[in-house]
Amino acid sequence: MTDTAPALLVGVDFGEPHFDGELQELGLLAETAGMRPVARLTCKRRAPDAALFVGSGKADEIKFMAQQHGATEVLFDQSLSPAQQRNLERHIGLPVNDRTLIILEIFGQRARSHEGKLQVELARLQYLSTRLVRRWSHLERQRGGIGTRGGPGETQIELDRRMISDAIKRTKERLQKLKKQRQTQRKQRHRRNAFTVSLVGYTNAGKSTLFNALVKARAYVADQLFATLDTTTRQLYLGDSARSVSLSDTVGFIRDLPHGLIDAFEATLQEAADADLLLHVVDASNIDFPEQMAEVQRVLCEIGASDVPQILIFNKLDAVPSERRPVTLKDQYDEGGIIMDRLFVSAQTGEGLAQLRQLLSTKATILNPLIDQDDLKSDEFTAQLPNAAD
Incomplete structure (x- = not known):
């Protein structure tokens, strides 16, 4: 997400009591993250569409509305599955993000302490690990073995997933050390x-x-x-x-x-x-x-x-x-x-x-x-x- 990027806000009412019909909170989240809401769109559904979350007809409306208001990003008030996010981006032709990512973006901007930065990095890595669904063009199969010989090696997506898994493990270990330090401080207060x-x-x-x-x-x-x-x-x-x-x-x-x-x-x-x-x-x-x-x-x-x-x-x-x-x-x-x-x-x-x-x-x-x-x-x-x- 870029600074002050014009964004179209989208909210879907599934009958939940806390639905924000005006998308006020999402607008505040977007502004806090450095985005500029230019339009808002809400709709009602009984259940999310498996492929496009909002269905193809509403996805077309979102695409037209984004073009009309010059939006460069679409931001959903609900969490999207990796497949729904990928399908929406292909259908609309713009980056599509959800509430989870915008909160992660804000946390990344606000963290100041070493511990806070580690905590945000762990959450970001865990979120990214669920997005590895062949979303990028470089995820082709790599050849294994020495020279040109050998069977099929790991796919790039498998390499990415393993690298993220290793990064998550390292970050958790560093956070565990900080957690022990906090526990020691709390024990001192109790004593x-x-x-x-x-x-x-x-x-x-x-x-x-x-x-x-x-x-x-x-x-x-x-x-x-x-x-x-x-x-x-x-x-x-x-x-x-x-x-x-x-x-x-x-x-x-x-x-x-x-x-x-x-x-x-x-x-x-x-x-x-x-x-x-x-x-x-x-x-x-x-x-x-x-x-x-x-x-x-x-x-x-x-x-x-x-x-x-x-x-x-x-x-x-x-x-x-x-x-x-x-x-x-x-x-x-x-x-x-x-x-x-x-x-x-x-x-x-x-x-x-x-x-x-x-x-x-x-x-x-x-x-x-x-x-x-x-x-x-x-x-x-x-x-x-x-x-x-x-």
Whole structure:
């Protein structure tokens, strides 16, 4: 994909409840990846067409619409099989990509740490390994043996697949070493009885802005999807309980997050699974927040973090219309039959942050009442004391 490439967005409604009829999220993903949506097309089907996903008639319409608007790429809101992608490209005459690839593209642009780059590379290799379906012209059979003698050798596609398989194996081994390092760090926190809190939530819910507001950090913040990929951990001093907690900002979730990315980011997402408390950050200004919350809960369940206690933080209160503003900042919310504490805040203006610190102090005292007083006197903890004030 090239920068600012004009793209035609396509979405197919198969009757799923979360279908985005306006393709707003796909448009944000495309813009975040450096593409420029020039037109949108949606249609309904009972099931995907095995060959062209949308059928030949709709494929013709996509081709005509792309020509009419000068699009140089076609982007689908759903995942395409390798054969469907290949067939569509031949039928339309343009590069065709799916939601999975656009997310991989964004992750590749956003990764900054060594671990983050390795995780993205693993996901990219795993995705590429499924695309080896004779899509390129050089996949002819190579001759084996010495000189011109010998039987048929490996096909180029077999060579490519073996090279990718070897690269996946090497990347996994390097990630495994980093995973062990993270496990050692987590064990050290447990030994000193540190209370760990992880920020989780849908992408662009304002997690990094809230993280910066709480710990006076300078994590990268932008009004775009997946602005932050690498986990950042800082100490947060809570004056009400005279203790510090370890606060981590994690990667945001999104609908239909590719399983390859979930697997690749296992080490990063493990921060949430091993936390004592999760701050589930929700964009209160987004009317689709229930669906976004459900998606976050699904991923948390997938990584083994569904049993970790949660506080719902409804962020961006400053962007909520006056008619929808809550009567009180703190109440309770029924999430799938589980009653959770909910707090409305604005990380941008600071509204509700004092109440959040108080709630964190209460939860930390209840969930982890024992704390080594020597830890409170250590440089790591006392260094945060000047940041205690709002």
